[in-house]
Amino acid sequence: MNNETKLMSVRDAIIMAMSEEMRSDENVFLMGEDVGIFGGDFGTSVGMLEEFGAERIRDTPISENAISGCAIGAAMTGMRPIVDVTFMDFVVYMMDNIVNQAAKTRYMFGGKGQVPVVFRCAAGSGVGSAAQHSQSLESWFCHIPGLKVVAPGTPADVKGLLKASIRDNNPVIFIEYKAQYNMKGEVPLDPDFVLPLGKADLKREGKDVTVITYGRMLDRVLQAADQVRDTEGISVEVVDLRTLIPLDKEAILESVKKTGRVLLVNDAHKTNGFIGEVSAIISESEAFDYLDGPILRLAAEDIPVPYNQALETAMIPSVERIKKYILKLVNNR
Template sequence: MANEMKEMTYKEAVKLAMVEEMRRDENVFLMGEDVGLYGGAFGVSVGMLDEFGEERVRDTPISEAVIAGAAAGAAVTGMRPIAEIMFMDFSTIAMDALVNQAAKMRYMFGGKAKVPMVLRCPGGSGTGAAAQHSQSLEAWFCHVPGLKVVVPSTAKDAKGLLKAAIRDDNPVVFVEQKTLYKIKGEVPMDEEFIIPLGKGEIKKEGKDVTIISYGRMLPRALKVAEEMESEGISVEVLDPRTLVPLDKELIIESVKKTGRVILVNEACKTGGYLGEIASVIVESEAFDYLDAPIVRLAGLDVPVPYNPELEKAIVPSEEQIREAVLKVMNR
């Protein structure tokens, strides 16, 4: 079992992580809107109510403020809640409990209080769900001291990072890009498989250009990277996996190696997290190794449209990533 791998979807990997941790620790429980009888808005927790019962798989009222507040309170008293927010957009209603309570309590109590909670947030565009159900708000949470922010991009990472988040003694915002739920990958079946928070990964080695990306944009970056090989351009693809804490050392070393960097995500460009990654590079010794300006490819600064063609147009495409690679290579 320790070395066994199994192909599964991203969604199944998220469920597996929760099930394994709930079997391992009786203090872990799941709560959220329709997570029990219905199995969650995206079917992630289907069947968990049957195994763990109503005490540990709890359907909540339609109030994200209540969900986050109850999770923070339970965490302080020794439980390890996994709270699902149906859509990341609705985390706005949970902001007071999350930002002013969960993120602050450990500091305000001089380290004597722990807040081991996970806020699972399905987010992002690509499902035709329009402006109020398609936002990528991870940068907001990255600006709050006391919160950790995780964005897995593969099934394997979803399992390993969620298990690490559940075992962490701090509040973690766990972003699940909705279009990734159906992607498949090999996932370790070892129940102790954990990916430490704060450790990024090179998804593809390269020597000419570094693309740093996560979430829905990572598969696009990888596809372009593979295609550029036929044109004699070696592209390295780096997935930070955890935005807070950020694996700065991995980013700096990759940029020093290639001398060129393209940053790609789907969130709005203005005030987005790509600017923070760019600052890490500029403020480090990696800046002296740059042979071209840093390129940011991000979502347009508009609400996500309902029209499917317009929705496609507001986030970086494979062609735009390809053009950026050629640009930094002076091709």
């Protein structure tokens, strides 16, 4: 196995993952608005048209309903499509096809009907896209049996989990964060580097408090953990879920039992957000008896994402707010 890595952005990790899978499997192709000549609305397919041609890098009409229907049909007949949804908000137009066709086909046909399709969704705020182009809607899809939901927070995890999603025989909602396309990190260059779906990652070991998060908030949680360690001597354990469905419940419960305190963080709205499900899992399990205080949730405010930059910044958890919640848990105040 090649252990060589390269410093690259999330954007480049996405291109690498898709390109490697397309080279190894002729049934894999990319489709969506502006994925070809333009290279993707966020630059996530730059150079791929030149390598793979218009048959496999397919520009589509501006019709999310048609795009999702074609992708699911292609998946049912043996292809492995990747759909560039661009803004996650646009899945509203795809919901019937994703929820009533892609998610249910395998169950309704006794496992004989497979739908290996990946919907790549650019989610979250932070780039001034306003209320209709900045939502994090993962909780919608986590509610639907038959779908897998992936939300990586580092360039390396993006590569490894996107490759796993493309190879999976089930429909996958793959969440990318617009504000992090330029974020850089070391990424393995080995084409065989694939991370398993359903396996959380312990990004920091600690003993005083557990912070459970995923996606965009991971970087802020890690910053907060380092700062409270350096200034307050607090040892924070950071559990990165990476995939929401399937969920690594064992990793969650083991960490909670270890520290006795837990903070849940995401950038989606707090009411009915996914971290509420994680809280329920902890409360309903044997880990509840290990808690030394209440489970705390820190999430985005329950308002549409503002266009105003200051308001947009204020509505989602900051490093300072995460630190404040950690201190509240540890100091019981």
